[in-house]
Amino acid sequence: MGRRLALCAVVIVLVAAIGGPSDGAATTSRTHVVRLVDIEIKPAVLRVRRGATVEWRFLDRVAAHDVTSRGRPRFRSSATKLEGTHRVRFRRAGTYRYICTVHPNMRGRVVVR
Numbered sequence: 155m156g157r158r159l160a161l162c163a164v165v166i167v168l169v170a171a172i173g174g175p176s177d178g179a180a181t182t183s184r185t186h187v188v189r190l191v192d193i194e195i196k197p198a199v200l201r202v203r204r205g206a207t208v209e210w211r212f213l214d215r216v217a218a219h220d221v222t223s224r225g226r227p228r229f230r231s232s233a234t235k236l237e238g239t240h241r242v243r244f245r246r247a248g249t250y251r252y253i254c255t256v257h258p259n260m261r262g263r264v265v266v267r
Contacts (some may be wrong), residue, residue, distance in 0.1 A: 161233045185209050185241070188262065190219045190254065195262040207243045208214055212236060222263075229264075 186206060189196045191213040200208060210221050212235050221240055222231040227248045232240035234256060242265045244250065254260035 159245045187211060189213055190221075190260070193217060193231065193257055193260060195254070195260050199265065201265045203248055203267055204245060205243070206266070207241055209249065210240045212238050212240075217256070218227060219256055219260065221252050222255050224251045224253055 162246070169187065170252060182263065184206060186200055186202055186208050188200060188210045190210060210232065212219055212226045215236050218236050220232050220234040223229045227250060229242045229244070229245060229250055229252075231252075244264060247266050250264040252262050253263070
């Protein structure tokens, strides 16, 4: 029984290391999380590879936010909400700039390579 428990612990550590949140560095195509909380976008700059999906999580619960692309290239914007998620798959390389139109000082970028 002890060996099984130790093996499970090793598997959990490996899964956490492989599938953990992005730190802004370029990564493989998978889902990357950006949090909107405390009137901030975290991380403000996210680097991903073509084909990756970015999920914005609205976690403020006090102030409503949205994610609205600016400039070229564009992506489909989210609805304004207090909680929930919005996902976009980035198929083309480029720097995608976006803001929260409710709080224009909240700015972010997704850099796709």
